[in-house]
Structures are given as C-alpha cells and as structure tokens.
Amino acid sequence: MFEIRDVDGKGKGLFATQPILKGTCILSETPVLTVPASPSLQDIEDLWLHVTHLPDEQRQAFEALSTCHPYDNNFTKYLNIVRTNSYSVRDGAGGICLVASRINHACDSNAQHTWNDRLGKITVYALRDIAENEEITTNYMGCGRTRQERQAYLKKIYKFDCACELCSLPTALNEAADRKLLRTRKLWSYFQVGDGHTRHLANPLQRLRRLEEIAQHWAELGSSTQMHDANLEAAALALSHSDVARGSVFFGRAYASYILAHGDNDQIARDLRARLQDVTKSVCYGQSTRWQTSIDDVPSEKSPDIFEMWLWKKERYRSTTTLSVDLQDRSTFLGIGGLPTEGLFDLEYHQDASIGQSNPKRHWCFMGEIKDMATPKGQLQLMVKDIDNHVTGIFFHDRHKGANVSRLFKKNETVVVLYAQRADSDAGPVVKVTGTNVVKVRSYSIDIPFAATESSILQSFPFPIKSILLLQDRVREYATPHDNLRTCHGCAKEGSLSQKCNGCGLFWYCHSVRQSDPVHQGVDVNLLLFQTCQVTGWKDKDHQTDCKMLKNANVRSLFTFKWHEFKGPVRFPLPPQDDNVEELTNRAGKMAF
Numbered sequence: 150m151f152e153i154r155d156v157d158g159k160g161k162g163l164f165a166t167q168p169i170l171k172g173t174c175i176l177s178e179t180p181v182l183t184v185p186a187s188p189s190l191q192d193i194e195d196l197w198l199h200v201t202h203l204p205d206e207q208r209q210a211f212e213a214l215s216t217c218h219p220y221d222n223n224f225t226k227y228l229n230i231v232r233t234n235s236y237s238v239r240d241g242a243g244g245i246c247l248v249a250s251r252i253n254h255a256c257d258s259n260a261q262h263t264w265n266d267r268l269g270k271i272t273v274y275a276l277r278d279i280a281e282n283e284e285i286t287t288n289y290m291g292c293g294r295t296r297q298e299r300q301a302y303l304k305k306i307y308k309f310d311c312a313c314e315l316c317s318l319p320t321a322l323n324e325a326a327d328r329k330l331l332r333t334r335k336l337w338s339y340f341q342v343g344d345g346h347t348r349h350l351a352n353p354l355q356r357l358r359r360l361e362e363i364a365q366h367w368a369e370l371g372s373s374t375q376m377h378d379a380n381l382e383a384a385a386l387a388l389s390h391s392d393v394a395r396g397s398v399f400f401g402r403a404y405a406s407y408i409l410a411h412g413d414n415d416q417i418a419r420d421l422r423a424r425l426q427d428v429t430k431s432v433c434y435g436q437s438t439r440w441q442t443s444i445d446d447v448p449s450e451k452s453p454d455i456f457e458m459w460l461w462k463k464e465r466y467r468s469t470t471t472l473s474v475d476l477q478d479r480s481t482f483l484g485i486g487g488l489p490t491e492g493l494f495d496l497e498y499h500q501d502a503s504i505g506q507s508n509p510k511r512h513w514c515f516m517g518e519i520k521d522m523a524t525p526k527g528q529l530q531l532m533v534k535d536i537d538n539h540v541t542g543i544f545f546h547d548r549h550k551g552a553n554v555s556r557l558f559k560k561n562e563t564v565v566v567l568y569a570q571r572a573d574s575d576a577g578p579v580v581k582v583t584g585t586n587v588v589k590v591r592s593y594s595i596d597i598p599f600a601a602t603e604s605s606i607l608q609s610f611p612f613p614i615k616s617i618l619l620l621q622d623r624v625r626e627y628a629t630p631h632d633n634l635r636t637c638h639g640c641a642k643e644g645s646l647s648q649k650c651n652g653c654g655l656f657w658y659c660h661s662v663r664q665s666d667p668v669h670q671g672v673d674v675n676l677l678l679f680q681t682c683q684v685t686g687w688k689d690k691d692h693q694t695d696c697k698m699l700k701n702a703n704v705r706s707l708f709t710f711k712w713h714e715f716k717g718p719v720r721f722p723l724p725p726q727d728d729n730v731e732e733l734t735n736r737a738g739k740m741a742f
C-alpha cells in the first residue's frame with residue numbers, strides 16, 4: 150500500500166503506491182523499543198543496551214532513523230533518535246517504530262496515528278481518500294492551533310518549518326482560518342466548565358448552536374478527534390433532555406469519527422459500540438424531558454440538508470438570525486482568481502447564456518484594497534490587493550476613462566465591485582470597468598450610468614479590508630441574535646438583552662427591565678449596568694470606531710444585505726431586505742448615550 154521514498158527538504162517519507170480509501174488501516178506496527186516519558190540516566194543506558202542487542206537488521210534500521218538534534222556519541226544519538234521519532238504509547242512512554250517513524254507531518258494530514266493498547270501497536274488510519282503517489286502524513290500535534298502556534302511548536306520540537314497547504318494559505322485566508330479557530334476554541338471552552346452530568350440543563354438550544362458551529366468547523370478541518378468530542382458532547386446534551394432520536398444520531402457520529410482514526414478494535418471503540426446499542430443507559434439521560442423523543446423519531450429524510458436542519462433544531466434559528474454575512478464565503482466575496490471570466494458565462498453565476506447575453510443569477514462581488522492609483526494617458530487605474538492578497542488592477546475603460554470618478558478613490562481604502570468579471574490583459578487578469586457596461590461587469594439590463602458611481606456597482610469604503618473583516622467578526626458576535634439570545638458587547642454575557650447602541654443600533658448591551666427593578670439611591674442599577682457595559686464597549690473595546698464605520702450606510706448594508714437571496718441585481722447602497730428592515734430601522738431602547 151505504501152513505500153518509503155526520499156522527499157525534498159524532509160528526508161524520507163511514506164508514499165501511497167495505490168489509492169487508499171478513507172478509513173483504511175494503513176499500517177499497524179509494534180514498537181521495537183520504548184523509553185519512559187522522562188528518561189533517567191539508567192533508562193538511557195538501558196536504551197543503549199537495548200539497541201545494541203537488537204537483531205542487526207533492526208539495529209541498522211534504528212540507527213538510520215532521522216534525528217533533528219545534534220549529537221556527539223551513540224548515547225546522545227540514540228536519545229535524539231527517540232526524541233525525533235517516538236510515538237506516545239502506554240503510560241506516556243515513547244515508542245519507536247521503524248516504519249511508522251518515517252511518516253512526515255502535515256497540519257492538514259491525510260492520516261492519523263494512534264496507540265492501540267489492546268493490540269500493543271501503533272496504528273495509522275487514512276482520514277480521507279489518499280491518491281496513488283500522494284505522501285502519507287500524520288499530524289504530530291493534533292488540530293486546534295493557530296499557524297503561529299503550530300510553526301513555533303514544530304520548530305522547537307522537530308526543527309522544521311511546516312509548508313503544508315494549511316500553513317501556506319495566503320495571509321488573508323490564514324488570518325481568517327486562525328480567527329475561526331480561536332472562535333471555535335472559545336466556544337468549546339464553554340463546554341469545559343460546569344458540573345459533569347448537569348451541565349447541559351441550562352440554555353440547551355444555545356449550547357446546541359455552539360456545538361453545531363464547533364462540529365462544522367472540525368468537520369471542515371477533517372479533525373476526527375475533535376469531531377468525536379463535539380458529537381459526544383452533543384449526544385450528552387440531547388440525552389440530558391431525553392432526546393433519544395438526536396442523542397442516537399450524535400452518538401453514532403461520535404462513534405464513526407472515533408473508528409475512522411482508531412479502527413473498531415480497541416477498548417474505547419468497543420465501549421462506544423456497546424453504549425450505542427442503548428443510549429438511554431447514558432448517565433446524563435433523562436434529567437429533563439424538554440426535548441423528549443424516541444428512536445423512531447429519527448426522520449427517514451433523505452435530503453442531508455433537511456436532516457441537518459432537524460438534527461440541529463434549526464428552523465427557529467434560520468428565522469431569527471438576521472446578520473449572518475460571511476465575507477470569507479468565497480462563492481460570494483471573491484478575489485481576482487475566483488471571478489467568473491468575461492465572455493465565458495459561468496452557470497454558477499449567470500443565467501443561461503444561449504442567446505449570447507446573460508444576467509447574473511446570484512449576488513457576488515470583488516473586494517480589493519487600493520494600494521496605488523495612476524492615470525497613464527488620462528485613464529484611471531487602481532492597483533488593488535484582493536481579499537486573497539493577490540495584487541491586481543481595476544482599469545477604467547468608460548467614456549471618461551474614470552477621470553470623472555477618480556476623486557472617489559483613496560489609497561488603503563477598499564473597493565467593492567458588484568458582479569465583477571475578470572478580463573485578461575498583458576499584465577495578467579484585471580477587473581475592467583467599461584462605462585455603462587460596468588466592470589466587465591456588464592450592465593445586466595439595468596441601465597445605471599456609470600457616472601452615478603455613488604449608487605453604482607462600484608463602491609469605495611474608507612477602510613482597509615482587514616478592518617472590514619475584523620468588524621465583521623464583531624458584528625457576527627455582538628450584533629447577531631441566536632434564538633433571541635444576544636451577547637453583551639461590554640461583558641460578553643448572553644441573554645435576551647434589550648438595549649442597543651443608540652448610534653449604530655446593532656451592538657447590544659446588558660439591561661433587563663423588570664417590574665421589580667431595584668432602585669438604589671435613586672439610580673436604576675440595571676441602567677448603571679447597561680451604562681457600564683456600554684462604556685466598556687465604547688472605550689475599552691473601541692466601539693466608537695466600529696459605530697462610526699457602521700453608521701456609513703454602505704458599510705452597514707454590506708453586513709445586513711442578504712447576499713444569499715437573489716431577487717435581481719442590486720446597486721450600492723445595497724437595499725435592506727425583509728427582516729433586515731427591523732435591524733436597520735428599529736432603534737428601540739434609546740438611552741442618553
């Protein structure tokens with residue numbers, strides 16, 4: 150199934166000699182020797198003795214293993230071989246396997262190694278389909294670290310700079326990946342506190358939402374260990390509220406994630422299988438009957454989307470989440486590389502072009518930060534860095550060659566172009582603005598003269614892309630309700646908050662008005678609480694800057710517009726739609742701020 154080959158810059162590595170299917174056990178190997186976690190001098194002497202007594206072939210193979218630390222004699226060489234190559238085995242000891250030790254690391258590895266205590270072997274399972282000649286990799290440190298943390302760890306312990314696909318993402322994508330990871334870590338931290346069995350009793354729907362986000366993220370990263378943990382937690386949550394149907398599905402998923410990486414023959418897999426037979430035997434089962442179902446309530450629904458809606462109880466969620474823009478969604482917010490090409494009607498973006506002309510059938514836009522501006526021969530050219538960090542140009546080919554609109558653009562601002570298409574030039578792909586035909590962005594049968602740029606397909610935002618992305622994160626966290634629960638921007642507590650910033654009307658703060666509101670020395674303490682949280686948000690968390698940005702109708706519309714609902718092409722400022730209207734116009738709860 151595999152062979153050991155030389156790899157540029159990595160020494161040796163394992164390569165698939167045939168396609169390997171996800172879930173396949175690629176190898177299982179008994180360590181030739183083990184060394185305690187913190188070896189004493191005696192252990193090191195034993196190691197030396199052990200190696201010298203190995204059969205010749207094994208000793209030579211051991212001595213040929215790589216070492217990433219310097220050494221000056223066989224004692225330190227052997228110890229360093231152990232430090233570079235050992236797998237964690239029984240009781241935290243390090244085990245050396247002559248074949249498995251040749252497997253290199255990738256943060257987005259296609260395989261996973263684990264110690265199977267029952268077999269006394271290191272096993273390696275394929276986490277996804279592996280193509281013939283693809284390198285087989287495992288992750289030396291597990292998922293869940295930012296790029297900087299991963300690089301620092303690998304450099305410190307294994308002395309190399311990881312250049313896997315995940316570590317090689319362009320800066321903007323990497324920052325987005327790290328932000329998402331930090332958010333998942335924060336969400337998961339909520340599940341690490343609270344009393345074991347009763348922890349799921351309060352706010353179950355909110356907990357389910359968090360678990361959904363966590364599980365989705367780990368699934369995207371293909372991290373089976375974390376998917377197992379998240380699904381097990383979701384099973385415990387469902388079962389606490391007597392939801393046998395969802396509890397069984399989540400438990401089944403936890404089991405599937407586990408055996409994908411570990412196989413089904415260790416003790417944990419056996420225990421999980423036994424528990425799956427009757428999930429009601431779980432210790433958390435039946436503490437409340439709030440979500441009571443039976444196993445027969447698992448829908449026989451074939452559509453995965455609808456099944457997921459049921460599983461995560463999402464009907465209500467959909468209807469109450471209004472600000473859910475995701476500027477990292479690369480089907481809508483595109484860099485130059487992702488734009489449909491002019492003249493080639495891309496059916497993901499355009500309606501049928503059989504008559505030689507086509508209209509958009511969804512919303513999308515190009516985003517770029519202006520790095521330079523020039524007007525050679527009177528033609529306006531903007532050099533921009535797109536959302537994927539690629540530098541490209543926006544060229545104006547309209548009647549005025551862009552001269553009439555050049556005042557609208559400034560360096561370090563972000564230009565957003567609706568329905569942009571990519572045109573090829575001598576200097577590579579560019580976004581081309583051609584008068585009423587708009588940015589090789591055609592006028593699509595809407596006749597808006599290009600000169601009216603302020604209400605056009607092209608809009609300049611007075612902020613760098615990064616500021617817009619960071620603001621988006623805060624909008625998602627503090628301005629987006631989940632099941633009518635909001636997060637106070639000041640103290641991060643969640644609840645049905647009723648006070649929002651009077652400036653932007655989008656960020657929410659603690660304040661609950663009750664009949665029995667205590668009044669202390671003539672001052673409403675809840676009002677004080679609200680004021681304290683809002684002062685914290687305003688000053689310490691710099692809402693004054695965000696508020697200013699969000700008061701800009703165009704910025705605001707970027708976040709509140711329903712990018713996924715297409716009712717025809719639009720122009721800036723993007724129109725509010727349906728239930729966005731409430732968010733945009735309702736300024737209830739005005740306070741003296």
Ligand SMILES: C[S@@+](CC[C@H](N)C(=O)[O-])C[C@H]1O[C@@H](n2cnc3c(N)ncnc32)[C@H](O)[C@@H]1O
Binds near residue numbers: 233252311
């Ligand atoms: C367990 S060994 C892996 C097999 C090793 N390449 C060999 O030739 O035997 C760990 C060492 O391999 C190298 N290595 C592993 N993954 C790597 C990667 N992604 N990039 C560069 N070097 C890597 C590092 O030198 C590391 O210290």
